[in-house]
Amino acid sequence: MKNKLLWKLCWIVGVGAVLLFWIVDRVVQQTEQYMSFIALEHQQQLKAYGQEAEAILNSQGQAALASWLLSLQEREQTWAGVVTTSIKPLAKGRLPKQFVKGFLLGRSIEWKIHLYFKENPIMDIPFSDGYTHFLIRLPQRMRPGIYLPYVHLLLQIGLPFILLCFLSLVLYRHFMAPLQKLKKATQQFSNGNFDVRVKAALGRRDDELTTLAHTFDEMAERTGALILTQRQLLADLSHEVRTPLARIDMAVDCIEHNIHPEKALSRLRYEAATMRELVEDVLTLAWLNNEKPCLNKEDFDLVELISVICEDASFEYPERILRTELPEQAILQHSSQRALGQALENIIRNALRHTDNLGQVVISLTKQASLIVIDVKDHGPGVPVGLLNDIFRPFFQVDKSRLNHSEGSGVYEGKKRGGFGLGLALAQRQIAAVGGYIYARNHYQENADSPAGLHMIIELPQKA
Amino acid sequence: MKPAHIVIIEDDVTLNDQLADLLRKRGFTIDQCHDGQQGLLTALNKHVDLVLLDRLLPALDGLSVLNRLRKVCETPVMMLTACGAEEERIAGYSQGADDYLPKPFNFTEMQLRIDALLRRSRGREDNSVQQHNLQIDGLSLCRRQQQVIYDNQTVALTPIQFRLLWVLVENRSEIISKPYLSQVVLKRAFSRYDRSLDMHLSRVRKKLIDAGMAAERFVTVHGKGYRFA
Numbered sequence: 001m002k003n004k005l006l007w008k009l010c011w012i013v014g015v016g017a018v019l020l021f022w023i024v025d026r027v028v029q030q031t032e033q034y035m036s037f038i039a040l041e042h043q044q045q046l047k048a049y050g051q052e053a054e055a056i057l058n059s060q061g062q063a064a065l066a067s068w069l070l071s072l073q074e075r076e077q078t079w080a081g082v083v084t085t086s087i088k089p090l091a092k093g094r095l096p097k098q099f100v101k102g103f104l105l106g107r108s109i110e111w112k113i114h115l116y117f118k119e120n121p122i123m124d125i126p127f128s129d130g131y132t133h134f135l136i137r138l139p140q141r142m143r144p145g146i147y148l149p150y151v152h153l154l155l156q157i158g159l160p161f162i163l164l165c166f167l168s169l170v171l172y173r174h175f176m177a178p179l180q181k182l183k184k185a186t187q188q189f190s191n192g193n194f195d196v197r198v199k200a201a202l203g204r205r206d207d208e209l210t211t212l213a214h215t216f217d218e219m220a221e222r223t224g225a226l227i228l229t230q231r232q233l234l235a236d237l238s239h240e241v242r243t244p245l246a247r248i249d250m251a252v253d254c255i256e257h258n259i260h261p262e263k264a265l266s267r268l269r270y271e272a273a274t275m276r277e278l279v280e281d282v283l284t285l286a287w288l289n290n291e292k293p294c295l296n297k298e299d300f301d302l303v304e305l306i307s308v309i310c311e312d313a314s315f316e317y318p319e320r321i322l323r324t325e326l327p328e329q330a331i332l333q334h335s336s337q338r339a340l341g342q343a344l345e346n347i348i349r350n351a352l353r354h355t356d357n358l359g360q361v362v363i364s365l366t367k368q369a370s371l372i373v374i375d376v377k378d379h380g381p382g383v384p385v386g387l388l389n390d391i392f393r394p395f396f397q398v399d400k401s402r403l404n405h406s407e408g409s410g411v412y413e414g415k416k417r418g419g420f421g422l423g424l425a426l427a428q429r430q431i432a433a434v435g436g437y438i439y440a441r442n443h444y445q446e447n448a449d450s451p452a453g454l455h456m457i458i459e460l461p462q463k464a
Numbered sequence: 465m466k467p468a469h470i471v472i473i474e475d476d477v478t479l480n481d482q483l484a485d486l487l488r489k490r491g492f493t494i495d496q497c498h499d500g501q502q503g504l505l506t507a508l509n510k511h512v513d514l515v516l517l518d519r520l521l522p523a524l525d526g527l528s529v530l531n532r533l534r535k536v537c538e539t540p541v542m543m544l545t546a547c548g549a550e551e552e553r554i555a556g557y558s559q560g561a562d563d564y565l566p567k568p569f570n571f572t573e574m575q576l577r578i579d580a581l582l583r584r585s586r587g588r589e590d591n592s593v594q595q596h597n598l599q600i601d602g603l604s605l606c607r608r609q610q611q612v613i614y615d616n617q618t619v620a621l622t623p624i625q626f627r628l629l630w631v632l633v634e635n636r637s638e639i640i641s642k643p644y645l646s647q648v649v650l651k652r653a654f655s656r657y658d659r660s661l662d663m664h665l666s667r668v669r670k671k672l673i674d675a676g677m678a679a680e681r682f683v684t685v686h687g688k689g690y691r692f693a
Contacts, residue, residue, distance in 0.1 A: 269570075276568045300663065308662040315686050342657040 004207035009171075016167050020160055028155045035145040036112035042142040043109045050125030050134040053082055057132075076139040078120075084132045102130030113138070115145040178202050178209040182216060194224030229289070229394075236395035237282055240420050244271040244278075281422040285394055288429035295336035295433045302330040302372060302460075305337060306363060309345050317352040325364035330372055333463055339430040340460075346423035347376050347438075347456050354380030354454065367462070374458040382442040382451030391440060394425040436460040468513040468582050469493045473503030473529065474544065475521050483516065486571050487578075500524025507533055514581055515541045517561070530561055540581045544569075563643075563653040573643075577654065580644035598633050603677070605630055614675045624649060625668045628661075632682075632692035641689040665690060 038046075049072065057065045065082060072080050085105065089095050106124030107113075113121060120138040127134065181201050188196040197220065198213040248271045254264035287293070303326045314322045332340075351361045359379040366373050383391055390396050431438045437459045442451035470492050474480040477498065484494045495510065497503035500521040507515050507529075515533070519526040530541055543561035562584075563577055598605040603614045610626050612619040621629065628649045632640060645661055646654035669682045683691040 272568070272570065276570070279568065280566060300660070304663045304666055305659055308659055308666055311666075311684070312662075312686065315684075337659055337663070338655065338657050341659040345657070 005209065008174075008207065012167070012171065020163050023163075024155060024159055027159070028152065031151055031155065032115070032145075032148065033112070035148055035151070036115055038109055038113065038138070038142055038144050045142070046109050046123055046125060046136065049080075049136065050127070053134045054127045054132075057082065057127075072136075076136070076141075078137045078139045079122075080134070080136040082132065082134050086131060102126060105133050106135050113144055115148055175209065178205070178213060182213060185216065185220075189220055189224075194220065194227065196220065226289070230286075233282065233286070233394055237278070240278060240395065241275065244275050247271050278420055278422070281420070281426060282394075285422060285426055285429065288426070288433060293433050294435075295339050295430075296334040296435070298335055298337050299331060299333045300335070300337045302332045302340075302374075303327060303365065304329075305341055306344060306365065306374070309341065309348055310363065313345070313348050313352055316349070319357040320352050320355050321358065321360040322348075322352070323360060323362045325362065327365060327367065330365055330367055332372060332460060335434045335460070336430075339433055340436075343427035343430040343438075344374070344458075346427045347458070350423055351376050351378035351380075351454070351456070354378050356380070370462055372460045372462050374460070376456040376458070377443055377453055379453040382454050383440065385442070388440050388442075392424050392428040392438075393421075395421045396425070397421040431458060431460075434460065467491050467493050469495070469511060470514045470516060470578070471495045471497060471503065471507050471510075471512050472516045473497045473500065473507070473521065473526070474516065474518040475499060476518075483571075483574075490575065498522075500526065500529045504529045504532055507539060508536060512539050513585065514578060515539055517541050517543050519543060519545045540585045542577065542581060561653070563647070564655075576641045577643045577647075580641065580647040580654075583644065584647045595634075598630065600633060600636065603633065603672075605633060614672060614677055617675050619671050619675050621668060621671065625664055625671075628664055629668050629672075629692075632690060636692050639685050639689050639691045645689065 053065060053068065056068050069080050069082070083105065085103075087095060087099055087103070104124040104126065106122035109123055109125065120140065120143055122135050122137050125134045125136075126132070178198075182198050185196045185198045197217045199210060199217050202210050202213055248268060251264040251267040251271070254267075255261045306324065306326060310322055310324055314320070348361070348363065355361050355378045361379070362375070362377045364375045366375075428438050438456060440454060440456050443453055443455040444450075445452045470487055472480055472483050472487075472494060474483065474496075475498050480496050480498065484496050488494050495506050495512075497506050501523040503515075503517070503521070504524060506512075517526050517529060521529070526543065530543065533539065533541065540562040542563040542565055545564050545566050562581055565574060565577060596607045598607075603612070605612050605626070607630065610621070610623060612621055612626065612629065628645065631645060631648055642661055643654035646652060646658070649664070650661060665682070669679070672681075673679050681693050683693055685691055
């Protein structure tokens with residue numbers, strides 16, 4: 001599912017907030033209702049006043065009641081009185097039942113008080129006869145809900161605040177747990193631990209944050225590999241440079257001591273050229289590796305390119321047979337003649353180098369629907385199956401002796417050297433830069449166990 | 465002809481001196497500069513035929529020198545770059561240099577390219593004395609109409625192919641280096657792995673052979689260049 005985190009958030013925040021409002025509303029309502037009743041002891045007190053008034057009226061008469069009322073009003077700082085009512089229906093009306101037995105002029109003490117009215121209500125405690133009433137304005141001290149504003153404050157602000165804080169905590173922990181792990185991993189990675197990965201540590205969780213973790217893992221994988229490759233490249237490079245440097249030093253000594261100075265000079269020239277090529281190749285390799293350029297500015301005829309390269313190559317290896325099986329034309333669009341040219345040159349040279357004298361190298365080109373496929377087959381020792389991918393690694397050499405097996409060690413000038421094992425690494429990246437793909441396999445003769453040679457297959461995309 | 469005047473702008477003193485010595489020996493007049501500011505002033509103030517410009521310089525960077533120089537004049541500039549891939553970046557910058565020589569380089573290669581650049585820029589100056597027609601053993605080239613006729617048949621060539629054939633025929637029996645051909649024919653800097661020159665030549669050769677010319681007339685001198693015999 002896409003946007004999992006969004007759905008999760010919607011669910012938690014949406015449902016949580018609705019629930020919160022509902023709870024707060026319910027609690028406020030309940031509390032308000034509960035707080036609207038006059039406290040029981042006050043009810044008792046009011047009832048007692050009523051009974052007292054009735055008793056005084058019955059036993060001592062109105063004068064005594066008047067003075068009692070006065071003192072009561074004084075005491076409770078309110079108004080009180082005793083009244084009597086009689087209801088007479090007019091126009092031949094009849095009284096409903098509730099008015100026959102008597103009715104209330106004020107409010108019953110068991111009723112709720114309207115807390116929103118400023119004035120206190122008048123309470124009505126009827127005498128036993130049913131039509132005499134003891135009326136008293138509710139004394140301020142008995143008014144319920146004095147704390148209502150505070151309770152309101154607490155319920156409508158305090159409660160949601162606490163609940164929302166709790167919700168935030170839950171959300172925070174939900175989001176921060178993977179982020180903390182990611183942070184720790186990033187720190188470890190920057191400290192040089194390139195093996196650190198995050199995704200596995202997040203368990204079965206699956207959302208945007210695990211996607212982030214996955215992206216981090218991919219980055220760690222690539223960057224780690226890149227750093228290790230660069231390190232290896234640097235180590236290999238400095239190693240490769242040592243030998244020609246030593247030979248240069250030797251050649252200088254030879255000149256100083258006048259031992260075959262001409263030979264030493266040509267040696268110097270050769271070694272410098274070798275090192276120059278090495279540096280150039282490494283720089284190109286680093287460029288292709290780091291910037292992953294996309295080379296697609298040229299259209300050209302691949303057959304022509306291969307022919308030109310083959311012409312040069314057969315000049316360099318006159319004793320090998322270079323056979324080509326090419327169509328009339330194979331126009332390749334949006335590619336790079338320079339990148340592809342260098343790649344093909346390296347591959348063809350490699351094939352020629354590993355083929356014995358009078359051996360054959362076959363180059364063929366076939367056009368398919370959306371691909372142009374170039375096959376380069378040599379007749380050499382082939383490559384052990386397990387190493388078929390490794391030959392595209394920089395500085396990789398299957399067997400150092402193999403590379404020199406057909407090359408006279410004394411002959412340098414005018415002949416390409418054994419190479420540093422950069423040719424195929426470069427070729428692979430150059431072919432990738434024009435959108436193509438290269439792989440290698442051995443080819444066998446019928447009924448033979450050992451390979452007849454190496455077979456390079458280059459696939460180039462061709463837009464119809 | 466007056467010897468060509470070359471300004472070397474290179475901050476490495478040793479390399480600068482070595483280049484100056486070798487070029488003086490070849491008969492050039494040399495000015496040596498060790499930073500961009502001084503180099504730019506020299507290149508602007510004197511009559512200079514060619515500037516050898518290092519990419520990384522103190523005071524004023526090589527690219528800035530090139531940029532400012534280009535605002536005023538068209539003096540050929542050969543950029544000495546540290547990395548092959550940098551070429552593309554420089555090319556995208558301002559109008560670019562006339563040639564790029566990746567470090568490290570050897571003197572022979574540099575000499576070839578300097579000759580190519582000087583011939584091209586001098587050729588531009590004395591355009592007026594150039595011929596309009598070339599004729600050799602049944603092959604005739606007409607520059608105005610861009611027309612090639614061999615053995616009374618018209619051979620259709622693209623402008624680049626025509627220029628290539630013209631240069632080779634004009635300098636008959638001489639080995640013409642690839643850097644020079646690249647400068648004059650393709651109008652761009654030579655690069656070791658650039659095969660377009662070879663491809664153009666192979667096409668021209670094929671067309672002329674189809675018209676009946678002997679294949680041996682086009683000679684590939686490996687490691688050096690081409691020759692029309």
